[in-house]
Amino acid sequence: MSLKPLVIDNLVAKVPIIQGGMGIGISLANLAGAVSREGGIGILSTAQIGYQEELFEKSPLRANMLAIEKQFKKAKEIANNGLIGFNIMAATFHYDRYVKRCVEVGADVIISGAGLPITLPELVEGSQTKIAPIVSSSKGAKVLLNTWKKRYNKTADFVVIEGPEAGGHLGFKAETLSKNIEQMDDEIVKIVETIRSFEEDFGKDIPIIFAGGVFDRSDIDHYLALGCSGVQMATRFVVTEECDAPEAFKTAYINAEQEDITIIKSPVGMPGRAIKNRFSERIKHEQVPIEKCRSCLSYKHCDRETIPYCITETLLNAVTKDPNDALIFAGSNAYRIKEKTTVKAIFAELTTA
Ligand SMILES: Cc1cc2nc3c(=O)[nH]c(=O)nc-3n(C[C@H](O)[C@H](O)[C@H](O)COP(=O)(O)O)c2cc1C
Structure with a gap:
């Protein structure tokens, strides 16, 4: 139909x-x-x-x-x-x-x-x-x-x-x-x-x-x-x-297997789904220093002193730098x-x- x-x-x-x-x-x-x-x-x-x-x-x-x-x-x-x-x-x-x-x-x-x-x-x-x-x-x-x-x-x-x-x-x-x-x-x-x-x-x-x-x-x-x-x-x-x-972002999707689709903690206070990589592993046990604040979120949603990493910085890095060192958001079916x-x-x- x-x-x-x-x-x-x-x-x-x-x-x-x-x-x-x-x-x-x-x-x-x-x-x-x-x-x-x-x-x-x-x-x-x-x-x-x-x-x-x-x-x-x-x-x-x-x-x-x-x-x-x-x-x-x-x-x-x-x-x-x-x-x-x-x-x-x-x-x-x-x-x-x-x-x-x-x-x-x-x-x-x-x-x-x-x-x-x-x-x-x-x-x-x-x-x-x-x-x-x-x-x-x-x-x-x-x-x-x-x-x-x-x-x-x-x-x-x-x-x-x-x-x-x-x-x-x-x-x-x-x-x-x-x-x-x-x-x-x-x-x-x-x-x-x-x-x-x-x-x-x-x-x-x-x-x-x-x-x-x-x-x-x-x-x-x-x-x-x-x-x-x-x-x-x-x-x-x-x-x-x-x-x-960018191509590198698309390649990360193509290379992902089912076990690579993971849940991360976002500074926004919500969980997020992403592809497992160096960055998703790093944030499990390290606070990533913020290079520059671009005021992406209202103050209510971001405490610059305590956040584990900057959401804008990492999402920007995913499209401007090596996405393996950044957050690659993806749905549960990306591995398919x-x-x-x-x-x-x-x-x-x-x-x-
Ligand atoms: C790479 C990526 C970035 C996303 N960015 C946003 C966003 O900026 N704002 C938003 O409301 N949802 C965002 N989403 C959620 C999507 O708009 C969509 O509702 C969701 O991913 C649907 O599930 P699917 O990816 O399995 O089709 C994003 C999803 C992906 C995969």
């Missing part, structure tokens, strides 16, 4: 696949544009999006504001004007300025997790930009959507559920991850029920998108059967010609990727039932 388009209010994606935002420097215009051109929704990560700009060392914030527009325009061009959005982490320092800038350049959607995006509705007020929080539990979904309802009388345009098999930061405790993996399908059903009650309240459809470990068509069919309208996939798109990551392909080929495979 062919996949049904994803309809978010007045936006229609021909294929119900959103490419997950990947910072730093992994999902920029080339990848997001290619995904959108195939009928999905391409997502640019705003995490230090301007790291290649000359201004970056002097003023990361200004460089990022500049790059938001540049990358968005380039992605739209590649996509023949298909749907392009941004992933903005709620813990980002100056979160409000990032959201407003993405709205200003014309973002079709904004997806926001890694913290609660409490103020997101007021920041997009009066624009056409559609918003989605990332949630990992029905409790989390309820708390956030109730807050939006009380404060703004607004709700989400769609919701991304991120499960425990995702890459990058995870919304679960490291100790409970295997239990969370076992129980995720039940949790999805509960989240779907929760969201349905907000659909009734607001008299509108709120499509639900599942992310985390989605790899092939049978995974997609599984989550659609649980009540989702689409999926968000990130890891699967890393080892493509179009992905903005054995060769480089193209976004077109992945879409052809996933849309053929």
Whole structure:
């Protein structure tokens, strides 16, 4: 059976696949544009999006504001004007300025997790930009959507559920991850029920998108059967010609075996999933000195005195230096990727039932 388009209010994606935002420097215009051109929704990560700009060392914030527009325009061009959005982490320092800038350049959607995006509705007020929080539990979904309802009388345009098999930061405790993996399908059903009650309240459809470990068509069919309208996939798109990551980063994915996919402690206070390497081993027993603070996180989320390493520095090193000495975020299925392909080929495979 062919996949049904994803309809978010007045936006229609021909294929119900959103490419997950990947910072730093992994999902920029080339990848997001290619995904959108195939009928999905391409997502640019705003995490230090301007790291290649000359201004970056002097003023990361200004460089990022500049790059938001540049990358968005380039992605739209590649996509023949298909749907392009941004992933903005709620813990980002100056979160409000990032959201407003993405709205200003014309973002079709904004997806926001890694913290609660409490103020997101007021920041997009009066624009056409559609918003989605990332949630990992029905409790989390309820708390956030109730807050939006009380404060703004607004709700989400769609919701991304991120499960425990995702890459990058995870919304679960490291100790409970295997239990969370076992129980995720039940949790999805509960989240779907929760969201349905907000659909009734607001008299509108709120499509639900599942992310985390989605790899092939049978995974997609599984989550659609649980009540989702689409999926968000990130890891699967890393080892493509179009992905903005450097070759060494892609090679680390190709060389990873199942036992190399590991859980690390992030200074953000959440666990993260990454590929085991010199860096992931080093941080188990060593505090890595911080060379330069680029004010990536709000003070609430980063205590510069006590953090084991700097998250921006290590994610930047993964795309500018030897990734073996940096954090290589990856989802639980990264080890299944054995060769480089193209976004077109992945879409052809996933849309053929
Ligand atoms: C390399 C990498 C970087 C990521 N960076 C971010 C990020 O900056 N913000 C975010 O919300 N999620 C981030 N994620 C999570 C993805 O957007 C996505 O939701 C998740 O990885 C989906 O699972 P999958 O990779 O198994 O498809 C990242 C994932 C990877 C693999």
